[in-house]
Amino acid sequence: MYLNNFFQVVYKENTNSFIIFFKLLKNNLIMVLLVWILSLTYVGIIFSNLVSLFKGFIIGFNVAFILQAFGMKGFLFILLSFLPQNLFYIPAYLFICSFSFAYSLNLIKKNNSFRNQNDVIAYSFNILALFFIIFIGNILESFVIMKIIKALSTYLVIQ
Numbered sequence: 428m429y430l431n432n433f434f435q436v437v438y439k440e441n442t443n444s445f446i447i448f449f450k451l452l453k454n455n456l457i458m459v460l461l462v463w464i465l466s467l468t469y470v471g472i473i474f475s476n477l478v479s480l481f482k483g484f485i486i487g488f489n490v491a492f493i494l495q496a497f498g499m500k501g502f503l504f505i506l507l508s509f510l511p512q513n514l515f516y517i518p519a520y521l522f523i524c525s526f527s528f529a530y531s532l533n534l535i536k537k538n539n540s541f542r543n544q545n546d547v548i549a550y551s552f553n554i555l556a557l558f559f560i561i562f563i564g565n566i567l568e569s570f571v572i573m574k575i576i577k578a579l580s581t582y583l584v585i586q
Contacts, residue, residue: 442577448569455561462527463554467547471531475524482520486513500582508575515564519557526553 458478465474490509493501530550 442573444570444573447573448565451565451569452562455565456558459523459554459558459561462523463551466527466530466550467534469531469535471527472535475527475531479521479524482517486517503582504576504579507579508572512564512568512572515560515567519560519564523554523557526550526557 462471462475462478465471490505493505493509495501497504530546533546
């Protein structure tokens, strides 16, 4: 019922892609900054694993819920409006969390709080490059996928 109402609202209402883009950008930027900052400490080992677990759980739950609620219509919805941006998000977050884990683990192995400035710069550049991939996913999700969802919304409503 909730998804039916959502699709009816999406079909009837005008969505502002720029507002959606900036909200997505803000949410992803906060998550990446948290992972980056916490990876500069020992806490990054735990936090990077939690982020990976959380992202995987949310994606898996959404896919299972949509498939269970809509069947083959849900499969079409996932293929056209859920999968494209996640082809950018999933690898980027996996690499960000992996780099975070490795960097924090390296701090423990060195057993000191002194960080080589070149290591921090290289690590930060890797995170920034991966955030650019997330940025591309944000553009895709807010400007392209919203149009696809609007087009599919009348097809997906269960009568």
